[in-house]
Amino acid sequence: xxxxxxxxxxxxVEAFHRLAESMSAxxxxxxxxxxxxxxxxxxxxxxxxxxxxxSPRELVLSYEPYAFASRSPAFETRT
Numbered sequence: 001x002x003x004x005x006x007x008x009x010x011x012x013v014e015a016f017h018r019l020a021e022s023m024s025a026x027x028x029x030x031x032x033x034x035x036x037x038x039x040x041x042x043x044x045x046x047x048x049x050x051x052x053x054x055s056p057r058e059l060v061l062s063y064e065p066y067a068f069a070s071r072s073p074a075f076e077t078r079t
Contacts, residue, residue: 009072016065023058 005011027047034040 012068016061016068019058019061020065023062 005014030043030046031040034043
């Protein structure tokens with residue numbers, strides 16, 4: 001490891017935290033742009049359908065923290 005991280009677990013926690021922050025930054029704009037309840041519902045449907053994932057890589061990575069957290073109690077607080 002480097003002097004930034006004490007071990008692999010801390011590195012993974014930080015990497016997944018950064019991924020979550022970058023992905024969640026995409027969500028407010030479509031919701032704030034909605035001018036009606038129908039447009040807001042449509043935006044939520046697009047989130048669920050995965051149109052905002054960005055890439056297949058991000059889609060896969062979005063599930064990895066949950067698998068990791070199931071084996072790492074220290075990580076559960078971040079998911």
